[in-house]
Amino acid sequence: MISDALTVARKDLRETLLQSGTLRRSLRGLLFSVVVFGVVLPLQIGPDLVRQPAAILPFAWVPLLLASNMIADGIAGERERHTLETLLASRLSDRSILLGKVVAAVAYGWSFMVVNALVGLLTVNLANPAQAILVYSPQAILILGVFGLLGAGLVACGGSLVALRAPTVRQAAQNMSLALVGVFLVPALAIPALPADLRRQVIDTLLGLDWLTIGVGLAAILVVLDVALFSAAMLRFQRTRLILD
Amino acid sequence: MPEADCAIRAEGLSRDFGSLRAVDGVSLEVPVGAIFGFLGPNGSGKTTTIRLLLGLLEPSGGTATVLGHDTRTDGAAVRERCGALLEHPGLYERLTARDNLDFYARVWHLPGPERERRVHELLDGLGLWDRREEIVGTWSRGMKQKLAVARTLLHRPSLVFLDEPTAGLDPIAAAALRDDLTGLARREGVTVFLTTHNLAEAEKLCDRVAVIRSGRLVAVGRPDELRTQARRDRMEVTGAGLDDRSVALMTADPSVESASLADGRLTLRIRDGASTAPLVAALVRQGVAIDEVRKGGADLEEAFLALMGADA
Missing domain, CATH: 3.30.70.100 (Alpha-Beta Plaits)
Known part of the structure; x- marks a missing residue:
């Protein structure tokens, strides 16, 4: 199953990298993300980018955005472009097709986040030549590596559920954007809306925890969510149902 | 017909979509090595029958075995040994012709050197080798259908399903594709299950035909018998x-x-x-x-x- 999933992932990555017609044209489009996240933001943040682990959080958007776009294209796009039925008529299992699409979306989003983070590091060093060479702290590398991966997985698995219900790529992408905004907006609105005592209690509890505990806890929650969403997507991704969509 | 000589056997195969019975008690046998035409007007149940035979849909009633495998319980084994050119060519239009075939060759686990050789052989046989690095999205419908036929035969399936392979093609492209199809099918020795509403096509290509109307088989036999x-x-x-x-x-x-x-x-x-x-x-x-x-x-x-x- 793994080799089949990698075959699907390889094809999906190739299709995504050629979606503007040629590889060069597609990379030119991605250059915008590199300029924003790898050059402009690091120039604004300065050396704090490597000194404060929280300063790298903007990079976390990259895998979320790219993975959501790619899963929309990979699932709703296959249906919209009439390639899904042929794929389903092949020897590939439902599981390997879905896994391949999730792997491709995660790999695509995560690898561009890494590229942005490396370009950001280069930018900060070039902008601050007087200082010793600046490098990310181990915590920052861990946050980027682990949370970038799990976050992209969450978006890809959740996105596959959304894309399975969307008739077109555009509809899938719009629904996913709304869902992503909701994920960030709801806590931002909900926390201030809590009663003052309860809010203080939550904040005190969080501040009382050490970073490692918070990190491990968050990672565990993300792993559980990733697995749950992938399982839910698996239940929906069945050729006998997809063929009727 | 003995099991070994029978590529497809359906008995009372039915499929309902809500209150609509799309396929209604279809019983047929397709001998190994035959080019079998499945004729019927649009909406008569041809595509649904192919989907049932490929195990892509579960039948509401009846049974079907394809190459000895029950389509209800062993659909994966059926798809493993079959090729399918369905209603749409199913090509990845952003990729090149070679990439399209390479992907499906990997899907069918063709080893590296064999993959290269087979892709070359099929593209060359269909006169597409010189255009292998072109993006498929820029091609005419006829060329896409040819490439889809090549993809269908890539893994040397024992049985291929072709759903209206010449639909939408101009007469010259359709005739060329028919020639390619018969040539390839005979050369590769595969059983072909072909749906069409083009009767001249069925007459030229098929050893046996079945006629379906409103989901029901109304005749099965050699074209001359009909x-x-x-x-x-x-x-x-x-x-x-x-x-x-x-x-x-x-x-x-x-x-x-x-x-x-x-x-x-x-x-x-x-x-x-x-x-x-x-x-x-x-x-x-x-x-x-x-x-x-x-x-x-x-x-x-x-x-x-x-x-x-x-x-x-």
């Missing part, structure tokens, strides 16, 4: 003086199942074993100046139309 059947049952009369009275006269005759008049041509369906001479005599007595009497159809199209008209 023609003979229609010839026996059908009579056409042209001449001056044919009118509604002629239709009424013929309909009243116990040897006539049905009669209709269109474009000055009287078409009769005659009961088995009935003689046609008394019918001609009756028309003459009515004052019809008969120009021509023709029994049966000269080609599969007329046989098909006769079958489509039956039970209407």
